[in-house]
Amino acid sequence: MIRHNTYFDGRVMSLGPEMETDRFTVGVMEPGEFTFGTTSIEIMEVITGAMDVALPDGSRRMVGRHESFTVPAGVEFHVSISVPTAYLCSYR
Numbered sequence: 001m002i003r004h005n006t007y008f009d010g011r012v013m014s015l016g017p018e019m020e021t022d023r024f025t026v027g028v029m030e031p032g033e034f035t036f037g038t039t040s041i042e043i044m045e046v047i048t049g050a051m052d053v054a055l056p057d058g059s060r061r062m063v064g065r066h067e068s069f070t071v072p073a074g075v076e077f078h079v080s081i082s083v084p085t086a087y088l089c090s091y092r
Helices: none
Strands: 004-006 012-017 023-028 032-037 042-048 050-054 061-064 067-072 076-081 087-089
Touching: 042 050, 042 061, 050 087, 061 067
Parallel strands: none
Antiparallel strands: 004 012, 012 023, 023 087, 032 076, 042 067, 042 087, 050 061, 050 076
């Protein structure tokens, strides 16, 4: 079964299979600013578009097409999106 998630009044959406192992989602974000919380390690890869990412360690960087970043479990991170952006998120 495929799970559909909608966040921030429909401005962020993701799809992912309901599996206990090898968990991942693919999604899209409209332009805006969003804060997410993690429950496990997340590896985010930008498929198209770009994200300005602020991580909890105080680092900030622009992540573009085919680039990725890792977020620890149990934290919040912030992204600023200026163009529609697609991503793949793997959970560890």
